Amino acid sequence: MNDLDRLLSESLKGAGDSYLPRNAVAAREEFAARRKRRFVWQLSGGVALAGAAVAAALFFASAEPLVRDEVEPGPMEVAALDILTRFEVGEEPLAIGAGKDFRLWIASREGGSVSRIDLNTGDVEKIDLPGANEIVVGAENVWVSGEAGNYLRINEAMPEIVDDGNFVENAGGSQLLDLAVGGDAEGAAWAVDLDGCVWELTTPREVGCSEPGFFPTDVATDADEAWILDSGRGYARQVNADEGVNDDRPSDYYEGLPSSEFGDMTIVGNSLWVSGSGRIVTVDLETSERRNLEIDGDYADLAVGPETVWALAGWADGDQRARVYELSHDLEVIGISDILRGEPSDLVADANGVWITIRYRNEVIYLSRGETAPPVPPVVEDEAAERGDVVMVFGKDGDIWAAYADGTIGALTQTPNEEAFPVLIDSLDGTGSGAVIFERGFEGGTPKLVHIDLSTLEEQELVDGYRPAAGSPDEQAWLGTSASVPTVVVGTLFSDGPNVLTIEDVDGEPVQLSQLAWDAGSTFLYGLTTGKSPGSVVEIDPEGDGAEAIQRPQEGARYTAVAPADIGGTITVIRVCCDDAEGPMTVELGELIGSSGSMEYRTIADLSDLPWAGFDDMTLTPAAGLSAMPNEDGTVTWGTLDASAWVVSDGVRGFLVDDSGEARELPWEIHGGIDVNEDRNLR
Amino acid sequence: MIGSEVRLEDVSARGDERVEMLFDAHYVPMCRLAYVILGDESLAEEAVMDAMLKTFSGWRRIRDLDRADLYLRRAVINVCRSKIRRLVVERRASTVLQSRAERPEPAWDPERHEVRREVWDAVLTLPERQRACVVLRYFEDLPESDIAEILDCSVGTVKSQLHKARARLGKTLGPALHGGDA
Numbered sequence: 029m030n031d032l033d034r035l036l037s038e039s040l041k042g043a044g045d046s047y048l049p050r051n052a053v054a055a056r057e058e059f060a061a062r063r064k065r066r067f068v069w070q071l072s073g074g075v076a077l078a079g080a081a082v083a084a085a086l087f088f089a090s091a092e093p094l095v096r097d098e099v100e101p102g103p104m105e106v107a108a109l110d111i112l113t114r115f116e117v118g119e120e121p122l123a124i125g126a127g128k129d130f131r132l133w134i135a136s137r138e139g140g141s142v143s144r145i146d147l148n149t150g151d152v153e154k155i156d157l158p159g160a161n162e163i164v165v166g167a168e169n170v171w172v173s174g175e176a177g178n179y180l181r182i183n184e185a186m187p188e189i190v191d192d193g194n195f196v197e198n199a200g201g202s203q204l205l206d207l208a209v210g211g212d213a214e215g216a217a218w219a220v221d222l223d224g225c226v227w228e229l230t231t232p233r234e235v236g237c238s239e240p241g242f243f244p245t246d247v248a249t250d251a252d253e254a255w256i257l258d259s260g261r262g263y264a265r266q267v268n269a270d271e272g273v274n275d276d277r278p279s280d281y282y283e284g285l286p287s288s289e290f291g292d293m294t295i296v297g298n299s300l301w302v303s304g305s306g307r308i309v310t311v312d313l314e315t316s317e318r319r320n321l322e323i324d325g326d327y328a329d330l331a332v333g334p335e336t337v338w339a340l341a342g343w344a345d346g347d348q349r350a351r352v353y354e355l356s357h358d359l360e361v362i363g364i365s366d367i368l369r370g371e372p373s374d375l376v377a378d379a380n381g382v383w384i385t386i387r388y389r390n391e392v393i394y395l396s397r398g399e400t401a402p403p404v405p406p407v408v409e410d411e412a413a414e415r416g417d418v419v420m421v422f423g424k425d426g427d428i429w430a431a432y433a434d435g436t437i438g439a440l441t442q443t444p445n446e447e448a449f450p451v452l453i454d455s456l457d458g459t460g461s462g463a464v465i466f467e468r469g470f471e472g473g474t475p476k477l478v479h480i481d482l483s484t485l486e487e488q489e490l491v492d493g494y495r496p497a498a499g500s501p502d503e504q505a506w507l508g509t510s511a512s513v514p515t516v517v518v519g520t521l522f523s524d525g526p527n528v529l530t531i532e533d534v535d536g537e538p539v540q541l542s543q544l545a546w547d548a549g550s551t552f553l554y555g556l557t558t559g560k561s562p563g564s565v566v567e568i569d570p571e572g573d574g575a576e577a578i579q580r581p582q583e584g585a586r587y588t589a590v591a592p593a594d595i596g597g598t599i600t601v602i603r604v605c606c607d608d609a610e611g612p613m614t615v616e617l618g619e620l621i622g623s624s625g626s627m628e629y630r631t632i633a634d635l636s637d638l639p640w641a642g643f644d645d646m647t648l649t650p651a652a653g654l655s656a657m658p659n660e661d662g663t664v665t666w667g668t669l670d671a672s673a674w675v676v677s678d679g680v681r682g683f684l685v686d687d688s689g690e691a692r693e694l695p696w697e698i699h700g701g702i703d704v705n706e707d708r709n710l711r
Numbered sequence: 712m713i714g715s716e717v718r719l720e721d722v723s724a725r726g727d728e729r730v731e732m733l734f735d736a737h738y739v740p741m742c743r744l745a746y747v748i749l750g751d752e753s754l755a756e757e758a759v760m761d762a763m764l765k766t767f768s769g770w771r772r773i774r775d776l777d778r779a780d781l782y783l784r785r786a787v788i789n790v791c792r793s794k795i796r797r798l799v800v801e802r803r804a805s806t807v808l809q810s811r812a813e814r815p816e817p818a819w820d821p822e823r824h825e826v827r828r829e830v831w832d833a834v835l836t837l838p839e840r841q842r843a844c845v846v847l848r849y850f851e852d853l854p855e856s857d858i859a860e861i862l863d864c865s866v867g868t869v870k871s872q873l874h875k876a877r878a879r880l881g882k883t884l885g886p887a888l889h890g891g892d893a
Contacts, residue, residue, distance in 0.1 A: 039830035040850035044743040444874045
């Protein structure tokens with residue numbers, strides 16, 4: 029465990045242990061009482077709804093005009109809003125705006141960027157903005173707020189940054205909570221910051237700050253005027269500034285509007301729309317007449333389309349769900365969606381529907397009553413599919429990588445953990461789609477076996493404490509990494525009946541094992557020893573209960589890697605011999621032939637002249653007849669030989685060698701294991 | 712019919728008892744979890760009460776009662792995350808609820824106090840999702856797969872959130888990491 033992990037663990041546990049809830053008994057009583065009330069409330073809510081239905085029926089029968097301050101919109105046929113399309117976008121899309129010609133703008137606070145996606149071409153332009161969290165699109169410019177009062181003004185068509193937005197921060201303002209654009213002819217942009225100050229960003233200038241009894245949290249604007257809302261108090265005021273003021277209004281403030289921590293406000297024609305606390309209220313700015321609509325949820329974000337208004341109504345209970353309403357300008361519900369999950373976070377309307385960002389699903393969806401789906405970004409052909417088959421998988425820089433038939437390589441994992449010892453398998457679920465099992469190490473923790481599907485790259489953690497060590501079409505063998513004595517599991521770890529072998533000693537000598545290899549036919553399993561007696565080969569009966577013999581190299585020599593061979597009772601090895609002051613004098617690819625205790629060593633190829641970086645982390649992998657021709661661009665052209673080949677790595681470099689001793693260095697480093705896809709026809 | 716009513720009452724009573732048992736078993740640990748995430752005792756207790764009500768008001772819908780702690784932990788995390796988001800907005804009221812000054816001093820080893828406090832403070836500045844991942848990983852000692860289940864996201868997302876959180880904390884806590892011996 030590193031310093032940071034230890035500090036985090038100690039600090040958080042210390043914080044938690046230091047605190048005891050004040051009165052658990054009283055809390056339980058309160059819980060019981062509230063639970064009972066909640067149950068009763070749920071029942072009475074159902075009754076109230078039934079009553080409302082009766083009242084509505086009586087009202088329509090009497091046909092009497094209803095005169096009151098707040099007009100309840102009448103019932104009308106409500107259409108279902110369907111998801112017509114969806115596509116993935118960057119990390120946690122938080123806010124969305126719509127430009128011209130099907131260009132969408134997405135702000136991602138997590139990603140620290142704003143992106144423009146051209147739905148016609150699929151092109152994505154990304155601009156960095158730490159803390160990007162609000163976005164509005166005007167006639168020409170896109171405005172995006174970042175952290176600490178920063179914002180960007182971006183030309184929508186180009187897209188180019190017009191203003192890198194330091195004004196608010198330099199003027200002492202704080203993070204911009206809300207933006208609105210469209211005021212005055214050129215589309216002045218307004219903003220409200222976390223401290224309740226109102227800014228006009230086009231000039232730019234500070235318009236004013238909060239005062240007793242009014243703390244602006246939202247801003248809305250159209251061509252003639254701008255309004256600010258204290259959403260906590262349900263109090264809206266017209267901005268009293270030089271530009272954008274319409275003095276013809278009968279009132280420049282309204283109270284008693286929905287109050288909510290997450291309220292929203294917009295201007296629709298001649299009406300001010302305010303949402304919050306499960307309702308939307310519209311105020312006719314010429315007559316002051318109000319309309320009220322009860323909706324689901326605790327809050328609603330509003331978006332204005334050409335003919336209708338859209339509300340994204342969500343619940344503030346942390347369940348990350350919301351529902352969409354399409355409303356007429358008279359506040360009638362025209363369409364309603366099913367519950368959307370994954371934290372729908374923002375919406376923007378176009379002529380036919382509404383785009384919504386789904387924050388925790390990293391996607392954008394399009395909802396509409398109609399059937400006209402907008403263009404979706406062309407699907408970029410799966411890179412992996414273009415690359416062809418996986419030729420080999422290997423560890424590199426702490427991640428697992430794949431080399432593809434087109435000669436390129438790509439990372440299968442990208443994590444801060446140390447990943448190594450990949451083994452290719454058909455699949456765990458029987459689909460045969462191709463998968464890799466590898467070891468994911470944790471500092472100070474038990475390594476985990478992880479399975480990754482090659483077609484989807486979906487990961488699945490399997491078990492702790494075992495390393496993939498030897499694979500064959502029929503049998504897998506796994507090396508235990510958590511016990512103090514070597515443990516070998518033969519067979520699948522994921523069903524009943526694998527044979528677990530504990531190798532405490534061989535011929536009375538304690539051993540540790542670092543690698544395993546089957547002989548042809550999976551009759552015997554061979555292990556490479558490390559620790560006090562390094563460099564020997566242990567023969568293991570997979571159906572027995574331990575290791576039976578040990579194959580020592582001649583005095584001064586040692587084996588540094590083992591691999592399966594295609595002959596029964598035989599394995600291939602790397603043998604280094606006879607260190608002098610400059611290191612070993614010979615490095616050979618060889619094979620051990622024979623059976624218990626009497627294996628004979630035979631040299632296949634002399635590899636002494638290769639530029640070895642070391643011998644402690646060597647691996648040896650059969651590669652059928654694979655050949656490689658490195659290209660100048662760092663790729664390789666794969667081919668096949670009418671000969672046996674192996675990949676030999678010293679933990680840094682990888683060499684493809686054949687039985688004649690011909691060797692090609694692979695143009696990428698290899699750290700921590702290789703497995704070659706031997707069954708593929710790579711020709 | 713009478714027999715049937717009696718059985719229904721029994722079932723209901725057993726359900727209430729079970730809920731109370733679940734409440735007793737989980738209230739304190741869940742409060743601690745919420746406290747470590749939120750840094751405020753009142754908010755933590757409020758969050759746990761909300762989460763308990765949310766989970767156990769519909770407890771009959773929980774098919775697998777052995778997983779009640781998962782549902783509860785998920786509810787607590789969700790409510791806490793919601794509260795964190797609200798806190799950002801409530802900062803406007805100029806009462807920063809999470810201010811260091813207002814938090815009671817945790818009763819831990821004074822020699823390590825400052826560094827630990829600094830670390831916890833740094834965790835409390837993380838975005839709510841990263842904070843949830845860090846607390847579940849380092850306070851609850853949960854594996855990434857469990858965290859993913861609680862947060863209803865992929866293991867890859869958890870890894871990415873933890874990676875970002877560690878990078879951010881590493882940057883923030885540079886001096887504490889190198890100088891502190893906590």
